Amino acid sequence: MPGQEDGGAPLSAIEWLERQAAGAVPLRPDPAEPPVANTADVPEVSVRPLETGPMADAVGLLPPSVTGFPQTLWQESRAAELARRVAAQRVEGQPAMQALLYSLLLAEALPPADAGREARLLQARLDKLAELGAVEPAEALIARAGPETPALFARWFDLSLLLGDTSEACTAMRADMHLSERLGPRVFCLARAGNWAEAAMVLDTARAIGAIEEPVGDLLARFLDPEAASGPELAPSRDPTALEFRLREAIGAPLPTSALPLRFAVTALGGDAGWRAEIEAAERLARHGAISENRLLGIYTQRAPAASGGVWDRVAAVQRLDAALARGDAGAPGRALVEVWPLMRAAGLEVPLARLFGAELAALGLDGKAGEIAFEAALLSPDYERLARELPAETPQARFLAALAAGTPGRAEAPDARAEAIAEGFAAAPPPELARMIEADRLGEAILRGMELYASGRAGDLPDLAAALATFRTVGLEDTARRAGIEAMLLGRGR
Structure with a gap:
């Protein structure tokens, strides 16, 4: 998991999605099927409302046939606890954990039993994807779920801004202005639709009553009035909103993405900011598996x-x-x-x-x-x-790594304490805390907890490293356990 190449080697979730987008995975009906009907009769069409509310937490881009996860991945856990554990994941410098996390974040699975209309698990998944720079999958995920609440719409709008196309988000907001609790997006969308006078009126009113955040208000004023764009120099911002980032770009005061959170790196991939900026952005994203x-x-x-x-x-x-x-x-x-x-x-x-x-x-x-x-x-x-x-394999470490790659590290002498912990992880059962989660069918929660233990183990707490690997193997993540063990040996404590 997740997915397999024709030769059997697993694909990462991001790689699988990129191949799908490039056409490696068929997305359309069989082209051999003629695009005509056999008769002129009008077919019966059944109509029902789209699933909303708690079912938004079930939405994913990767079906169980790709991830290998059961539909009950989240069902027996509490939404708030899952959201907390998703937010807590730290996977930089841990490629095996990155691949596993993307599979979890993008998986189709039944929602937690206590899921509510606010879709807390979906929000946490979206926020983590954006944090890791996986903006395109995040936008596709929320587009599939439907931005039915202001919280979900705010994320959809921001992701659309980062990807450079807000047409669908703006159309949705103009159809239902209650989707956005922020006035900045309303002004922006009005302007993008050519309603400059209305946009200026809404902005002036909002700034007069303090209903729009700064510096977005100032940036929108400069955006709407080209003469104001050459006003006083703007102070740099280390963590701008997506709207602030795009407005600065529009008025000729762009922010370099290299010093910004990772979600902004995707904006440099088109090469508009120059080849060096594109390379640096791609390297940042590749480090995080995005x-x-x-x-x-x-x-x-x-x-x-x-x-x-x-x-x-x-x-x-x-x-x-x-x-x-x-x-x-x-x-x-x-x-x-x-x-x-x-x-x-x-x-x-x-x-x-x-x-x-x-x-x-x-x-x-x-x-x-x-x-x-x-x-x-x-x-x-x-x-x-x-x-x-x-x-x-000519050295003790090489012989241990070869045995680990085969899933039998205990057959080779462990060259150091880290290797001993890895071998123990392949021989031991998961700790009681995780064994209880697995027995209670809280699989997704157990995997997330195992990932936390792995990060701790990579940092030097070797019993946690053994516990994490034992957990992965117990729940069927054998390939993940082997890769994680190899990386713990070859990449050390991570970065």
């Missing part, structure tokens, strides 16, 4: 780097490795790998690199330093289990 490694590579290889140092050194090194593998040179890939690996590792991007090139590098039979790196890359790649069987 875009696939293939998308990152596509951005890296758009053109030749125009400078050196920092991000340009990484770009040039990745391009050299990609070119060396494509040419099939005997020694060039090894030299390029030794150069690029420490650069990507220092930037927290060795896992995307391993996912891109790990299998190719493993097939080259590299030796020396390049061979050591190729072994690590293979273990961090999607096909880690097969590659670990085929590559020589």
